[in-house]
Amino acid sequence: MHKLLARQIRYAGLNETSPEWHSFIEAIxxxxxxxxxxxxxxxxxLDFTSKELMEKNQALENAFSIFMLTGYIFEMQKELTKExxxxxxxxxxxxxxxxxxxxxxxxxKKAKEEAEGASKLKSQFLANVSHExxxxxxxxxxxxxxxxxxxxxxxxxxxxxxxxxVIDAAYHLLGLINNLLDVSKIExxxxxxYIENTNxxxxxxxxxxxxxxLINKNKNTFELVVSPKVSIMQTDVVMLRxxxxxxxxxANKFTHQGCVSLIVDIINKENSDWIQFSVxxxxxxxxxxxxxxxxxxxxxxxxxxxxxxxxxxLGLYLTRQFCEMLGGTxxxxxxxxxxxxxxxILPLADQKVSA
Numbered sequence: 001m002h003k004l005l006a007r008q009i010r011y012a013g014l015n016e017t018s019p020e021w022h023s024f025i026e027a028i029x030x031x032x033x034x035x036x037x038x039x040x041x042x043x044x045x046l047d048f049t050s051k052e053l054m055e056k057n058q059a060l061e062n063a064f065s066i067f068m069l070t071g072y073i074f075e076m077q078k079e080l081t082k083e084x085x086x087x088x089x090x091x092x093x094x095x096x097x098x099x100x101x102x103x104x105x106x107x108x109k110k111a112k113e114e115a116e117g118a119s120k121l122k123s124q125f126l127a128n129v130s131h132e133x134x135x136x137x138x139x140x141x142x143x144x145x146x147x148x149x150x151x152x153x154x155x156x157x158x159x160x161x162x163x164x165x166v167i168d169a170a171y172h173l174l175g176l177i178n179n180l181l182d183v184s185k186i187e188x189x190x191x192x193x194y195i196e197n198t199n200x201x202x203x204x205x206x207x208x209x210x211x212x213x214l215i216n217k218n219k220n221t222f223e224l225v226v227s228p229k230v231s232i233m234q235t236d237v238v239m240l241r242x243x244x245x246x247x248x249x250x251a252n253k254f255t256h257q258g259c260v261s262l263i264v265d266i267i268n269k270e271n272s273d274w275i276q277f278s279v280x281x282x283x284x285x286x287x288x289x290x291x292x293x294x295x296x297x298x299x300x301x302x303x304x305x306x307x308x309x310x311x312x313x314l315g316l317y318l319t320r321q322f323c324e325m326l327g328g329t330x331x332x333x334x335x336x337x338x339x340x341x342x343x344x345i346l347p348l349a350d351q352k353v354s355a
Contacts, residue, residue, distance in 0.1 A: 140166070183314060186321050193236050193325050200230050200275070203241055204264065211248045215260060218252050223261040230264050233275055233348050239322040240346070243330075246315040247279040247342045254340070255283030266348065274328075277344040286334040294332060295320045319344075 148163035185191040208224055215222045244262070251260045263278040286294065295316050323330045328346035 182318055195234055195236055198233055198235055198237050200233055207241065207244055214252050219257045220252055220255050221259045223259060225263045227265040229266040235326055235346060239326060243319040243322045243344060244277060246319045250315060251279050251281035255281040258282035273348040274345050275348050278341060280341045282339040285336040285338050286340055287336045291334060
Protein backbone atom coordinates (compact mmCIF):
# COMPACT_ATOMS: atom_id res chain seq x y z
CA MET A 1 0.00 0.00 0.00
CA HIS A 2 1.12 3.51 -0.82
CA LYS A 3 2.55 5.15 2.29
CA LEU A 4 0.46 8.28 1.82
CA LEU A 5 -2.77 6.23 1.61
CA ALA A 6 -1.84 4.11 4.66
CA ARG A 7 -1.17 7.29 6.68
CA GLN A 8 -4.54 8.77 5.68
CA ILE A 9 -6.42 5.50 6.67
CA ARG A 10 -4.58 5.36 9.96
CA TYR A 11 -5.45 8.98 10.78
CA ALA A 12 -9.11 8.35 9.84
CA GLY A 13 -9.35 5.19 12.06
CA LEU A 14 -10.85 3.08 9.30
CA ASN A 15 -10.64 -0.70 9.66
CA GLU A 16 -13.04 -2.30 7.25
CA THR A 17 -12.63 -5.98 6.40
CA SER A 18 -15.09 -6.50 3.58
CA PRO A 19 -13.78 -7.63 0.21
CA GLU A 20 -15.36 -4.63 -1.48
CA TRP A 21 -13.45 -2.31 0.88
CA HIS A 22 -10.17 -3.99 0.15
CA SER A 23 -10.84 -3.77 -3.58
CA PHE A 24 -11.61 -0.06 -3.24
CA ILE A 25 -8.48 0.49 -1.18
CA GLU A 26 -6.34 -1.42 -3.72
CA ALA A 27 -7.78 0.68 -6.56
CA ILE A 28 -6.97 3.86 -4.69
CA UNK A 29 -3.52 2.52 -3.91
CA UNK A 30 -2.91 1.82 -7.60
CA UNK A 31 -4.06 5.34 -8.37
CA UNK A 32 -1.64 6.72 -5.81
CA UNK A 33 1.18 4.62 -7.22
CA UNK A 34 0.37 5.77 -10.76
CA UNK A 35 0.13 9.36 -9.58
CA UNK A 36 3.59 9.11 -8.01
CA UNK A 37 5.05 7.62 -11.20
CA UNK A 38 3.41 10.35 -13.26
CA UNK A 39 4.71 12.99 -10.86
CA UNK A 40 8.25 11.62 -11.05
CA UNK A 41 8.00 11.50 -14.83
CA UNK A 42 6.76 15.10 -14.86
CA UNK A 43 9.64 16.21 -12.65
CA UNK A 44 12.13 14.42 -14.89
CA UNK A 45 10.50 15.97 -17.93
CA LEU A 46 10.59 19.44 -16.36
CA ASP A 47 14.20 18.92 -15.28
CA PHE A 48 15.23 17.83 -18.76
CA THR A 49 13.39 20.77 -20.31
CA SER A 50 15.15 23.20 -17.93
CA LYS A 51 18.58 21.80 -18.82
CA GLU A 52 17.75 21.91 -22.48
CA LEU A 53 16.48 25.46 -22.08
CA MET A 54 19.71 26.47 -20.32
CA GLU A 55 21.75 24.86 -23.07
CA LYS A 56 19.68 26.60 -25.71
CA ASN A 57 19.99 29.87 -23.83
CA GLN A 58 23.78 29.42 -23.56
CA ALA A 59 23.94 28.60 -27.24
CA LEU A 60 21.96 31.75 -28.02
CA GLU A 61 24.24 33.82 -25.81
CA ASN A 62 27.27 32.36 -27.56
CA ALA A 63 25.73 33.03 -30.94
CA PHE A 64 24.93 36.61 -29.91
CA SER A 65 28.47 37.10 -28.62
CA ILE A 66 29.83 35.77 -31.91
CA PHE A 67 27.46 38.08 -33.79
CA MET A 68 28.57 41.10 -31.73
CA LEU A 69 32.22 40.13 -32.13
CA THR A 70 31.73 39.75 -35.86
CA GLY A 71 30.16 43.19 -36.02
CA TYR A 72 33.04 44.66 -34.01
CA ILE A 73 35.56 42.96 -36.26
CA PHE A 74 33.73 44.27 -39.30
CA GLU A 75 33.77 47.83 -37.91
CA MET A 76 37.44 47.50 -37.03
CA GLN A 77 38.11 46.22 -40.52
CA LYS A 78 36.38 49.28 -41.96
CA GLU A 79 38.44 51.59 -39.71
CA LEU A 80 41.65 49.77 -40.63
CA THR A 81 40.77 50.05 -44.31
CA LYS A 82 40.23 53.79 -43.92
CA GLU A 83 43.51 54.18 -42.00
CA UNK A 84 45.29 52.09 -44.61
CA UNK A 85 43.93 54.30 -47.39
CA UNK A 86 44.93 57.39 -45.42
CA UNK A 87 48.45 56.06 -44.82
CA UNK A 88 48.75 55.06 -48.46
CA UNK A 89 47.76 58.58 -49.52
CA UNK A 90 50.26 60.11 -47.07
CA UNK A 91 52.99 57.75 -48.30
CA UNK A 92 52.27 58.72 -51.90
CA UNK A 93 52.30 62.40 -50.95
CA UNK A 94 55.61 62.04 -49.14
CA UNK A 95 56.98 60.09 -52.07
CA UNK A 96 56.04 62.97 -54.36
CA UNK A 97 57.60 65.41 -51.90
CA UNK A 98 60.76 63.30 -51.70
CA UNK A 99 60.96 63.19 -55.48
CA UNK A 100 60.50 66.96 -55.56
CA UNK A 101 63.19 67.46 -52.89
CA UNK A 102 65.47 65.01 -54.70
CA UNK A 103 65.02 67.04 -57.87
CA UNK A 104 65.86 70.23 -56.04
CA UNK A 105 68.85 68.60 -54.34
CA UNK A 106 70.11 67.44 -57.72
CA UNK A 107 69.79 70.95 -59.11
CA UNK A 108 71.42 72.38 -55.97
CA LYS A 109 74.28 69.88 -56.18
CA LYS A 110 74.77 70.67 -59.84
CA ALA A 111 74.69 74.42 -59.16
CA LYS A 112 77.08 73.94 -56.23
CA GLU A 113 79.51 71.98 -58.40
CA GLU A 114 79.31 74.64 -61.08
CA ALA A 115 79.87 77.38 -58.48
CA GLU A 116 82.83 75.50 -56.99
CA GLY A 117 84.25 75.03 -60.47
CA ALA A 118 83.83 78.72 -61.18
CA SER A 119 85.39 79.58 -57.82
CA LYS A 120 88.40 77.37 -58.58
CA LEU A 121 88.78 79.01 -61.97
CA LYS A 122 88.54 82.43 -60.33
CA SER A 123 91.11 81.49 -57.68
CA GLN A 124 93.43 80.10 -60.32
CA PHE A 125 92.97 83.24 -62.41
CA LEU A 126 93.72 85.47 -59.40
CA ALA A 127 96.82 83.42 -58.59
CA ASN A 128 98.07 83.60 -62.17
CA VAL A 129 97.35 87.32 -62.50
CA SER A 130 98.94 88.05 -59.11
CA HIS A 131 102.12 86.27 -60.12
CA GLU A 132 102.16 88.06 -63.46
CA UNK A 133 101.71 91.46 -61.78
CA UNK A 134 104.23 90.91 -59.01
CA UNK A 135 107.15 90.30 -61.35
CA UNK A 136 107.03 93.66 -63.22
CA UNK A 137 106.03 95.46 -60.02
CA UNK A 138 109.11 94.19 -58.20
CA UNK A 139 111.17 95.39 -61.15
CA UNK A 140 109.55 98.84 -60.92
CA UNK A 141 110.34 98.99 -57.19
CA UNK A 142 113.93 97.92 -57.82
CA UNK A 143 114.59 100.45 -60.56
CA UNK A 144 112.86 103.22 -58.58
CA UNK A 145 115.06 102.46 -55.58
CA UNK A 146 118.09 102.86 -57.86
CA UNK A 147 116.75 106.20 -59.17
CA UNK A 148 116.19 107.31 -55.56
CA UNK A 149 119.79 106.46 -54.63
CA UNK A 150 121.13 108.25 -57.73
CA UNK A 151 119.04 111.33 -56.97
CA UNK A 152 120.38 111.40 -53.41
CA UNK A 153 123.94 111.24 -54.70
CA UNK A 154 123.20 113.90 -57.33
CA UNK A 155 121.27 115.98 -54.78
CA UNK A 156 118.25 116.10 -57.05
CA UNK A 157 115.56 116.52 -54.42
CA UNK A 158 112.65 116.52 -56.87
CA UNK A 159 113.69 113.16 -58.33
CA UNK A 160 114.08 111.82 -54.80
CA UNK A 161 110.56 112.95 -53.81
CA UNK A 162 109.06 111.46 -56.95
CA UNK A 163 110.94 108.23 -56.38
CA UNK A 164 109.62 107.95 -52.81
CA UNK A 165 106.05 108.43 -54.03
CA VAL A 166 106.50 105.81 -56.74
CA ILE A 167 108.01 103.37 -54.23
CA ASP A 168 105.18 103.96 -51.72
CA ALA A 169 102.56 103.42 -54.42
CA ALA A 170 104.34 100.32 -55.70
CA TYR A 171 104.57 98.79 -52.23
CA HIS A 172 100.89 99.55 -51.65
CA LEU A 173 100.00 97.87 -54.94
CA LEU A 174 102.26 94.94 -54.08
CA GLY A 175 100.41 94.54 -50.78
CA LEU A 176 97.06 94.41 -52.59
CA ILE A 177 98.41 91.82 -55.01
CA ASN A 178 99.77 89.73 -52.15
CA ASN A 179 96.37 89.85 -50.45
CA LEU A 180 94.64 88.66 -53.62
CA LEU A 181 97.18 85.89 -53.96
CA ASP A 182 96.62 84.81 -50.35
CA VAL A 183 92.82 84.78 -50.86
CA SER A 184 93.17 82.62 -53.94
CA LYS A 185 95.45 80.21 -52.05
CA ILE A 186 93.04 79.95 -49.12
CA GLU A 187 90.04 79.33 -51.36
CA UNK A 188 91.98 76.70 -53.29
CA UNK A 189 93.18 75.07 -50.05
CA UNK A 190 96.82 75.60 -50.99
CA UNK A 191 97.89 77.93 -48.20
CA UNK A 192 100.68 76.22 -46.29
CA UNK A 193 101.40 76.77 -42.60
CA TYR A 194 105.01 76.65 -41.36
CA ILE A 195 105.15 76.30 -37.58
CA GLU A 196 108.45 77.12 -35.89
CA ASN A 197 109.82 78.40 -32.60
CA THR A 198 109.52 82.19 -32.71
CA ASN A 199 110.83 84.95 -30.48
CA UNK A 200 107.77 87.15 -30.04
CA UNK A 201 109.75 90.18 -28.88
CA UNK A 202 111.82 90.14 -32.07
CA UNK A 203 108.66 90.14 -34.21
CA UNK A 204 107.17 92.97 -32.14
CA UNK A 205 110.32 95.12 -32.64
CA UNK A 206 110.17 94.51 -36.38
CA UNK A 207 106.46 95.40 -36.50
CA UNK A 208 107.08 98.53 -34.43
CA UNK A 209 109.72 99.74 -36.89
CA UNK A 210 107.31 99.20 -39.78
CA UNK A 211 104.25 100.94 -38.28
CA UNK A 212 105.96 103.94 -36.59
CA UNK A 213 106.31 105.94 -39.86
CA LEU A 214 102.65 105.27 -40.68
CA ILE A 215 101.59 106.24 -37.15
CA ASN A 216 103.54 109.49 -37.31
CA LYS A 217 102.15 110.31 -40.74
CA ASN A 218 98.61 110.22 -39.31
CA LYS A 219 99.70 112.21 -36.22
CA ASN A 220 98.94 109.34 -33.87
CA THR A 221 100.91 107.97 -30.94
CA PHE A 222 101.88 104.31 -30.62
CA GLU A 223 102.04 102.28 -27.42
CA LEU A 224 103.58 98.82 -27.22
CA VAL A 225 102.93 97.00 -23.94
CA VAL A 226 104.45 93.52 -23.58
CA SER A 227 104.12 91.29 -20.54
CA PRO A 228 107.42 89.99 -19.07
CA LYS A 229 105.99 86.48 -19.44
CA VAL A 230 106.03 86.81 -23.24
CA SER A 231 108.99 85.05 -24.81
CA ILE A 232 108.91 82.12 -27.27
CA MET A 233 105.88 80.73 -29.10
CA GLN A 234 105.35 78.18 -31.84
CA THR A 235 103.62 79.69 -34.85
CA ASP A 236 103.85 80.70 -38.50
CA VAL A 237 105.87 83.93 -38.40
CA VAL A 238 104.63 85.27 -41.73
CA MET A 239 100.95 84.80 -40.84
CA LEU A 240 101.40 86.31 -37.38
CA ARG A 241 103.30 89.32 -38.72
CA UNK A 242 100.78 89.91 -41.50
CA UNK A 243 97.82 89.62 -39.11
CA UNK A 244 99.24 92.16 -36.67
CA UNK A 245 100.22 94.55 -39.48
CA UNK A 246 96.71 94.32 -40.93
CA UNK A 247 95.12 95.23 -37.58
CA UNK A 248 97.60 98.02 -36.81
CA UNK A 249 97.26 99.45 -40.32
CA UNK A 250 93.46 99.53 -39.96
CA ALA A 251 93.66 101.05 -36.47
CA ASN A 252 95.96 103.79 -37.73
CA LYS A 253 93.90 104.39 -40.87
CA PHE A 254 90.69 105.06 -38.90
CA THR A 255 92.38 107.12 -36.16
CA HIS A 256 93.64 110.71 -36.49
CA GLN A 257 95.57 112.52 -33.77
CA GLY A 258 94.74 109.66 -31.42
CA CYS A 259 96.42 106.61 -29.97
CA VAL A 260 97.06 103.12 -31.34
CA SER A 261 98.13 100.43 -28.86
CA LEU A 262 99.45 96.89 -29.13
CA ILE A 263 99.19 94.95 -25.85
CA VAL A 264 100.63 91.43 -25.61
CA ASP A 265 100.03 89.12 -22.66
CA ILE A 266 99.87 85.44 -21.67
CA ILE A 267 96.39 84.17 -20.68
CA ASN A 268 95.05 80.85 -19.43
CA LYS A 269 92.48 79.20 -21.64
CA GLU A 270 91.26 75.61 -21.55
CA ASN A 271 93.89 74.76 -18.90
CA SER A 272 96.77 75.80 -21.14
CA ASP A 273 98.76 78.96 -21.88
CA TRP A 274 97.72 81.14 -24.82
CA ILE A 275 99.10 84.43 -26.08
CA GLN A 276 96.80 87.39 -26.69
CA PHE A 277 97.58 90.30 -29.02
CA SER A 278 95.22 93.25 -28.43
CA VAL A 279 95.18 96.10 -30.94
CA UNK A 280 93.33 99.15 -29.60
CA UNK A 281 92.63 102.53 -31.13
CA UNK A 282 90.74 105.71 -30.26
CA UNK A 283 89.38 106.16 -33.78
CA UNK A 284 85.93 106.39 -35.34
CA UNK A 285 84.76 102.96 -34.15
CA UNK A 286 82.48 100.49 -35.95
CA UNK A 287 78.68 100.43 -36.03
CA UNK A 288 76.74 97.36 -34.86
CA UNK A 289 75.55 96.75 -38.41
CA UNK A 290 79.10 96.70 -39.77
CA UNK A 291 80.34 94.43 -36.96
CA UNK A 292 78.05 91.67 -38.24
CA UNK A 293 79.80 91.51 -41.63
CA UNK A 294 83.24 92.72 -40.59
CA UNK A 295 85.22 89.58 -41.50
CA UNK A 296 83.56 88.88 -44.85
CA UNK A 297 85.84 89.13 -47.91
CA UNK A 298 85.66 92.32 -50.01
CA UNK A 299 83.45 93.94 -47.34
CA UNK A 300 84.17 97.42 -46.04
CA UNK A 301 82.47 100.04 -43.99
CA UNK A 302 79.77 102.33 -45.38
CA UNK A 303 80.31 103.85 -48.80
CA UNK A 304 81.30 107.27 -47.40
CA UNK A 305 83.84 105.77 -45.02
CA UNK A 306 85.25 103.45 -47.69
CA UNK A 307 85.71 106.24 -50.20
CA UNK A 308 87.44 108.40 -47.57
CA UNK A 309 89.82 105.79 -46.13
CA UNK A 310 90.20 103.36 -49.06
CA UNK A 311 91.10 99.66 -48.84
CA UNK A 312 89.86 96.43 -50.42
CA UNK A 313 88.17 94.77 -47.45
CA LEU A 314 90.55 91.79 -47.58
CA GLY A 315 92.76 92.53 -44.56
CA LEU A 316 90.37 91.42 -41.80
CA TYR A 317 89.16 88.44 -43.81
CA LEU A 318 92.73 87.21 -44.25
CA THR A 319 93.54 87.92 -40.60
CA ARG A 320 90.67 85.72 -39.41
CA GLN A 321 91.66 82.97 -41.85
CA PHE A 322 95.26 83.11 -40.63
CA CYS A 323 94.17 82.96 -36.97
CA GLU A 324 91.99 79.92 -37.59
CA MET A 325 94.76 78.19 -39.54
CA LEU A 326 97.08 78.79 -36.57
CA GLY A 327 94.54 77.20 -34.21
CA GLY A 328 93.37 80.48 -32.68
CA THR A 329 90.55 83.01 -32.82
CA UNK A 330 89.97 86.72 -33.34
CA UNK A 331 87.26 88.86 -31.78
CA UNK A 332 86.35 92.52 -31.85
CA UNK A 333 84.59 95.02 -29.62
CA UNK A 334 83.72 98.52 -30.72
CA UNK A 335 81.39 101.42 -30.24
CA UNK A 336 80.82 103.95 -32.94
CA UNK A 337 82.81 107.09 -32.15
CA UNK A 338 84.71 105.49 -29.25
CA UNK A 339 87.40 103.35 -30.87
CA UNK A 340 87.87 99.64 -31.52
CA UNK A 341 89.69 96.70 -29.94
CA UNK A 342 90.73 93.55 -31.82
CA UNK A 343 91.99 90.53 -29.88
CA UNK A 344 94.02 87.77 -31.53
CA ILE A 345 94.29 84.69 -29.28
CA LEU A 346 96.74 81.99 -30.36
CA PRO A 347 98.09 78.84 -28.69
CA LEU A 348 101.49 79.44 -27.17
CA ALA A 349 102.67 75.97 -28.21
CA ASP A 350 101.49 74.21 -31.34
CA GLN A 351 100.32 70.68 -30.48
CA LYS A 352 101.94 69.10 -33.53
CA VAL A 353 105.30 70.71 -32.79
CA SER A 354 105.24 70.10 -29.03
CA ALA A 355 104.24 66.46 -29.54
